[in-house]
Amino acid sequence: MRMKSPKSDMKKGIKKAPWCVEEDQKLISYINRYGIWNWSHMPRFAGLSRSGKSCRLRWMNYLRPNLKRGKFSKEEEEIILVSHSHLGNRWSIIASRLPGRSDNDVKNYWHSHLKKRASKQNLVCEKTEQIDMTSSPTSDTESVLNIQQPADHMNDYFESTFTFEEHYSSSNCSAITTDQQFEFQDNCYNTVSPGTIDDLQCFWDLLCPVENLELRNNHLDLFSSAYGLHDSNNESVTSCSFYNSNNYISRKVPSDPNGFDDGLF
């Protein structure tokens, strides 16, 4: 929507205008293939005349999988209202309680729909009353604030890569129960990735253009992994997440690299 491009901004050949379909497709296909490893270098490798910031914003607010479009539900409105009354304008934290909504969405919705309503109901957060994160929530809001706690834990674990909901959005995965959520959470905590996937990604990113190589498997990219897990038989397994152009898929495979034989490497 913002169309103005100050002359100073044009110096570096960085485009500032609404994204077109072609640009979206370039960004999506790049991320599908290589994942998110460096926003600032991404535009150059993806062939986009955009800043890394702009690419990140476009992806986070508009292009990433499982973003909800359309109207906010009553429940979502309530979560925003109650959360804002305690947290103030901490949109990213509030948005983390609303799966599929970006902080920008929540912020816009607040300003356009909820601000007036909240002030009428005296729900606007006073600066002096902003929540002390170390204190317990009051009893009347506790239930609302706790609704998304399991998802929050998972979001913390996966940080900027993908959310718990996205992780389980694959059509290959049936509905996930609360017990399964906690089981997954317990499995994932305290595990440390040796970083080999990142190393491999960088290696390919650097080598492919130079050597004119193709990844052996470009329709199913390894997205993340967690080592040091054990299955029900106490066998050592590695939890791997893949992105197959449409969905995230989670699989547990034997930790022994020799047992990892699905043609990826």
Added chain:
DNA sequence: AAACTACTCAACCGCATAGGT
């Protein structure tokens, strides 16, 4: 139908912070 107004929301800006050198 035209003009005006209010609203929506995509996108940019500036700042704070973290991590690397």
Added chain:
DNA sequence: TACCTATGCGGTTGAGTAGTT
């Protein structure tokens, strides 16, 4: 320790759209 770079966040802007007169 200082500096640099990358990232994330909240504030703000302004074109497009919907509603009203």
